[in-house]
Amino acid sequence: MADAGEVADGGVTRDGEPVRVLGIEGTAWCASAAVYDGARDDFRIHSEAYEPESGGIHPREAAEHMQEAVPSVVAAALADARDRHDGDGPAVDAVAFSRGPGLGPCLRIVGTAARALAQALDVPLVGANHMVAHLEIGRHRSGFDSPVCLNASGANAHLLGYRDGRYRVLGETMDTGVGNAIDKFTRHVGWSHPGGPKVEAHAKDGEYVDLPYVVKGMDFSFSGIMSAAKQASDDGVPVEDVCRGLEETIFAMLAEVTERALSLTGSDELVLGGGVAQNARLKRMLEEMCDARDADFYAPEPRFLRDNAGMIALLGAKMYAAGDTLAIEDSNVDANFRPDEVPVTWRDAGEDVAIAPESGTEVRGAEAVVDVGDVVTKRRVPKAYRHPELDRRLRETRTRSEARLTHAARAEGVPTPVVREVDDDEGTLVFEHVGDRDLARGLTAERVRAVGAHLAALHDAGFVHGDPTTRNVRVTGGSGTGAAEAGDGDEAGGIDDEAGDERVFLVDFGLGYHTEQVEDYAMDLHVFDQSLVGTASDPGPLRAALRDGYAAAGDDRVLDQLEAVEGRGRYQ
Ligand SMILES: C[C@@H](O)[C@H](NC(=O)OP(=O)(O)OC[C@H]1O[C@@H](n2cnc3c(N)ncnc32)[C@H](O)[C@@H]1O)C(=O)O
Ligand SMILES: Nc1ncnc2c1ncn2[C@@H]1O[C@H](COP(=O)(O)OP(=O)(O)OP(=O)(O)O)[C@@H](O)[C@H]1O
Ligand SMILES: [Fe+2]
Structure with missing residues (x-):
């Protein structure tokens, strides 16, 4: 069945001309082909689902489905494109396909179909990452x-x-x-x-x-x-x-x-x-x-959420408009294709997601509302989106562990704020005020090294922080050089970044817990590492400093396990 999408402004163009791209999807269960038309910013999608008779998706059966269904959905999409086309030349500007991630046998069939079609129409081939397509359709x-x-x-x-x-x-x-x-x-x-x-x-x-x-x-x-x-x-x-x-x-x-x-x-x-x-x-x-x-x-809408070729055609159009096409000989599929491996050629440098907003006297973290004054009052406000029982359980247990572990960390020599009051019924904690700014706004290798050492000390004592990020570390001293944004000058009254002035405090222990598992310690490091990757403009040296700081104080097995965590193909 063909779906005609709404007509809207903002269709994809190349050199001012609207582009029309045929996309093919077939990573697992959905054989689909679609035409995206930049002139109308609309989609015509043809899909055939594979429904296993029993159990889950069988890769061989799924591949058989692709073998059968891809030619017919492609033929339908091509007929649509020809319908739309007036004038000379091919009915579409490019053919895009899902290169991965997905099931290898399915991907290979789709890849073969896309190559053959691009060659037959004599138009460029575009290799789309399926996960990036899932997000670009919504962004668009x-x-x-x-x-x-x-x-x-x-x-x-x-x-x-x-x-x-x-x-x-x-x-x-x-x-x-x-x-x-x-x-x-x-x-x-x-x-x-x-x-x-x-x-x-x-x-x-x-x-x-x-x-x-x-x-x-x-x-x-x-x-x-x-x-x-x-x-x-x-x-x-x-x-x-x-x-x-x-x-x-x-x-x-x-x-x-x-x-x-x-x-x-x-x-x-x-x-x-x-x-x-x-x-x-x-x-x-x-x-x-x-x-x-x-x-x-x-x-x-749902037709763009479940697997569909509309999203592949749209991403294909954006990539084609940016000149991001593939030579046939380089167009192999990749069953483990990660979204962060894709060079995003179709977006501008100035479009970065914001990082590290201004902090004021009332900070709205993910979990809590935090009043930052001479003392810091943190209230885990009820979250209306959660079931009330789950909400109560999370707020109580986290408030309790935060109080306990903030204290336990200090007992291990890790700087943390003194806990002045705890009310776990209300989900409220009162802390001593520490630091001048979040680490996110003052990233230096030296401070990150200190975080590595602090995490090693916690792990040595048998617990994890649970949510170590550049926002859950407070620092004193200058604004640093590795920060994602230019920084905010010296809001704290111009303390110089000299040795001796530096203190690196850990806050927000609500997700911490006791554990003897090396895997849990490695995950703790991984969470911090990921927040460096997410917030720093040049994360490389900072990531090295984290590992240095940890290695100097901690157990090598944890760093080995961190490598294992990072190397895991998480597509199961
Ligand atoms: C790699 C690619 O093949 C894979 N695609 C994929 O998994 O199909 P997708 O259409 O994005 O999602 C299918 C999943 O979506 C779930 N699903 C569908 N309707 C649902 C619903 N109403 N509530 C919860 N899950 C739902 C299904 O149970 C199934 O697990 C992916 O994107 O990860
Ligand atoms: N003791 C403290 N001294 C100074 N500032 C603090 C202190 N505790 C928290 N803050 C500030 O408040 C912010 C939010 O606090 P916290 O991380 O505990 O809240 P949260 O809701 O758990 O946040 P998230 O879950 O997003 O990390 C911190 O990033 C920090 O800027
Ligand atoms: Fe999907």
Whole structure:
């Protein structure tokens, strides 16, 4: 079936001329071809879904589906393009295809089809990253300038922000993609693929049940919650209740890390993408979270959320307009193609997502409202987007651990503010005021090295910070040179950046916990490392300083494990 999209301004042009691009998608389950027409800024999409008879997606069956369905959807799209075309020359300016990530056998079929079509039409070939396509479609349709993007799809879950010519991964899943996690549970209870819509339907009749909630900075993991959900169902908890618990927990995790990314970047725009984004509960949570912080939220309509070739054609049009085409001999597919590997040729340098907003006397962090005066009062305000029981549990436990671990860290010689008052019913803490500015606005290698040493001291004492970022470190002294923005001069009254004046304090221990696991220590370092990548204009030397500082004081096994964490292909 062909869908005609709305006509709008802002279609993609090359040298002032609207471009028309045919896109082909087929990374896993959806064989799809579409024509994007820059003259009308509209899309005609033809899709055929693969629906496994039992179990999940079988790569071989999925490839057979592509083999069968790609030619027919491409023929339909080409007929549309020819319909639109008047005059000489080929009906489209370029052919774009999903190069990855996805299932190798499927990708190869789509790649072959795209190469053959580009050659037959004698037009350039464009290789699109499927995850970047999931986010560009929303950015394009929203008209936002430089949003944070949450991709919630089957095989992936990423938080992305554009900076210095790349989409930086601000946070991501540490194990499976969000849709795949949900689908594993539904397979366990015997439901057919895809499970997401069934969980949504059953959750409507369910009561909330507690399940493990795991976020680490802006990263998150689903393995614990999925095992607990399967166990709960085996133990006789009604499946509707487990579905409700799953939605409330998983989507609250995604909303929280997204809020953290908005807070870290200072961005007030959020765009959602990916198949799981069709879920109404997820959209409502993100909408409420954004409303509460006066941010704009945009989710495209469902046909652009689930896998579709419209998004591939649009990204293809942008890339083609930027001259970003592929020689046939360089057009191999990449099953593990990460979004941060893509040189973003179609955006300008001035479009970076904001970083490190001005701090004032009232700071709105991701979790809390913080009054910064002679003392610092932090209130974990209730989050209307979360289920009230989950909200109460998180606010209480985090307030309690923050008080305890802030104190425990100081006992290990790590500078932290003195805790003056704790009220875990109200979720309020009162701290001594420390530092002149956040590390984000005063990044130097020396300070980052100190953070490495402080984290090593915590780990040596058997606990993690849980959310070490450049915003959760306070520093004294000058504004530094590595900061993402020019800095704000010497707001603290001009203390020089001299040895002896430097103090580096850790704050915000609410996500910390006791653990003996090397993996948890490595994740702690990884979270900080990622925040350097997300906030610094030249992160290389700072990342090296982090490792130096840690190596001097900490356990080498943790640094080895950090490499393993980074090297993990997280597409399962
Ligand atoms: C690499 C590529 O092949 C992959 N695509 C993909 O996973 O298809 P996508 O259409 O983005 O997402 C499908 C997932 O989206 C879930 N889903 C669909 N409707 C849902 C709903 N109403 N609630 C929750 N999940 C839903 C499905 O269960 C399935 O896991 C990806 O983008 O990661
Ligand atoms: N003791 C302190 N002294 C000075 N400033 C502080 C102190 N504690 C917090 N701040 C400031 O308030 C900001 C927000 O605090 P905090 O990180 O604890 O809140 P949060 O809501 O948990 O934030 P997020 O989850 O986004 O990291 C910090 O980035 C820092 O600028
Ligand atoms: Fe997808």
